[in-house]
Amino acid sequence: MTCVPDPVQVGQGSTCTATVSDGIAPTGTVDFTVDGALVADDVQLQPTQSGTSSTASFTTNTDLTVGDHTVGASYGGDATHAPSSGTTTLAVALVTTTTSVACDPNPVTAGQTSACTATVNGGGEPAPTGTVVFTVNGESVTSPLVPGAGGSSTATFTTNTALAVGSYQVTATYEGDARHSGSSGSTTLAVGLLTTASLLSCVPNPVQVGQSSTCTVTVSGGTAPTGTVDFTVDGALVADDVQLQPTQSGSSSTASFTTNTALTAGNHTVVASYAGDATHSGSTASTSLTVTPSGGGGNGGGSLINLNGLITAFNNISVNNNIKSPGSTNITNQQFPPVSSGN
Template sequence: SGGTTSVSTNGLVTAGTYNVTATYSGDANFTGSVGTDTQTVNQASTTTAVSSSPDPSVVGETVTFTATVSPVAPGAGTPTGTVTFVATDGVTTVALTGTLSGGTTSVSTNGLVTAGTYNVTATYSGDGNFTASTGTDTQTVVQAATTTAVTTAPDPSGAGAPVTFTATVTPVAPGAGTPSGTVLFVATDGVTTVTLTGTLSGGTTSVTTSGLVTAGAYTVTATYGGDANFLGSTGADTHTVTQGATTTTVTSAPDPSVFGETVTFTAVVAPVAPATGTPTGTVTFVITGGPTLTATLSGGTATATTSAVGVGTSPVTATYSGDTNFLGSSGMDTHTVTQAATTTTVTSAPDPSVFGETVTITAAVAPVSPGSGTVTGTVTFTIDGAGGGTQTATVSGGVATITTSTLEAGPHNVFAIYSGDANFTGSTGTDIHTVSQSATTTTVTSFPDPSNAGDTVAFLAFVQPVAPGSGDPTGTVTFTVTDGVTTVTLTGTVDGDGVAAASSPLATAGVYTVTAVYGGDTNFTGSSDTDTQTVVGA
């Protein structure tokens, strides 16, 4: 029209350089002709919009990201190619790729496994006709709910037996993943409470305890404390604890013992596996040929002592009475008691004694430790040397005594032989007893006194033992009579009455000193005395 024509198209949908040819077809007056030009088509700009659903979601829930890529006017058409999605909260990052179809692509993931706010970036890579672009969004992920299931094994168990508590923590759909953190187990029967903590591994934790030591029904609660991605939850179960079986073992020490020795009887009460713990209560010891004793357990052990077990082998039974948590049981043993050894100690008193003195000889018969008790039977005493001999005495209160006053001066070996009895063995003791000479007193007298010159004067010496000595001194007495001018020496023999006599005339008048010296003998010491004798003129 007027030599010009224009046409429009949006069909240049690929970027590049186009050759444009315009061909005029001619008319009745003009011939046709051709003209050419070039047209450049650039890539159209795009915008990328990204969204997510559901938003918010819970940890592990499947989330769908959708990206829509649109040309920016005056560009038109349908972009092709791929979109890369990156979702991150700084801890967890998920990268996904989707292919556009009709300008749109969607991808899904359950990889958002940490709670928080995720920045979601969708990056369109562009194609031959459209430039790249990026879109952003946020996705909120909250903690997932959980359930906690708890089981116990074995159930029932014996008191003190090991019991394993297991807790399994599971996300509640649509949540997914593996909870972490700790589980607090509390088991109680109202008397005994046990608290344990376990750490989840793969969503499960198990703890073992031997602390269920009272029989009864326990409520077991497992409380999951939650973590950054999962909410806490609680589960409960019941567990039954029965009385545990026991064994009782009895021993005695020392074994064998000797008569009168203190013996300790020990009963150890132990749980029978798998039961554990410490039994309480009492144990009764029945000793054949001995007493019945009762003792209280402490730390699973009861002890009782006695020294009243007779000589021989005695069966011993220990019976545990049981308690709330443990069943009773019994154990047996035998205990042997042998005769106790003795020592015999011989003493004499007084020691030394003097001739003629009454001497008490004592044998003390005593058990040798650890033996004890009252010794019975007899002791035979044998005393050597002059005046000795053999005597037998009965032991009373552990002592046997004899007396003698016939021992002559000198050392005497004393032997005491204890004969033993049903509970004690015999023994022998020795001692040396010394008998010293007995002191004496000598008394001298003369008669007639006064006498006349030339008269015969009798001199008498009376020799007597000094108490506690006794007996009859023997030997001689020497009389010395002198007035300083005339001296007469006489000798007299001591008779059975202890008297020695001698006589002599004194020819000169004056006062004479009369000295009598007893020379002693084997058993008596010497002694002397003086007197005066007056001689007057005839």
């Protein structure tokens, strides 16, 4: 007795063949049993080419359960051959499965969830049943399998928003069912920092020499960034570790400092540098602060008056002899020299 294939998987049949030999080819029929139960009777023997033996075959039922089964063949004999029998063991194994895992989106940023799906493939109908255990960062969640087309089933779960920045192995373990073997698969989920954007402004701008300006940086990043900001003016550190304060929006934070009144006239570059925190990336912003000269001079801080062409209008004026100069000398036809441009 031989069965091919052996072993078989659940739901798979095997062809079992009895070979009866005795000098010349026996004739008659064979009865087959599985685990003592008759499954095929009076199966006609067929002579082989050797002329010294005959064979009879049957195919096992596909509903055999997992385990070892005894297949027996009984030959009843004929006019010239005595009866005989033989047995073999047929092993029935679980259907082999494969499990794969995919997470979407991947990567994610801190505080963002990802939907992870495990696909368990059983190679054909019926599809695997049961549950899948997902394990991430030491925590496990059990999800039911949902049968799909083509002999595969899927299970899903959503990751926790509390995952810190880093890489995590997401493992899906299928325990199997009465027909299917267990299997497992995994993937890597990457959790990255939230990207931040910084915007810097100074008020007032411009300022006069000796006047200060309050410069404020707004750092935005999905959730309110925490930590500190360093400020520089023209490359020199002027305020470090300035604490961020969250805004009412909950998605941004601000930090401020006031410039020194000693800044000279001209344009000055103000830079705010945010180093980031456990969930937010760092970012920088810059702006230009203009410092103008302060007002002053004999005209009370107003614009200088160009007298060119005005003084010459007094030339050649005849002065009454009764009008005297500060030195008591009579002045006649006093000439005022023209004022040159820019004086």
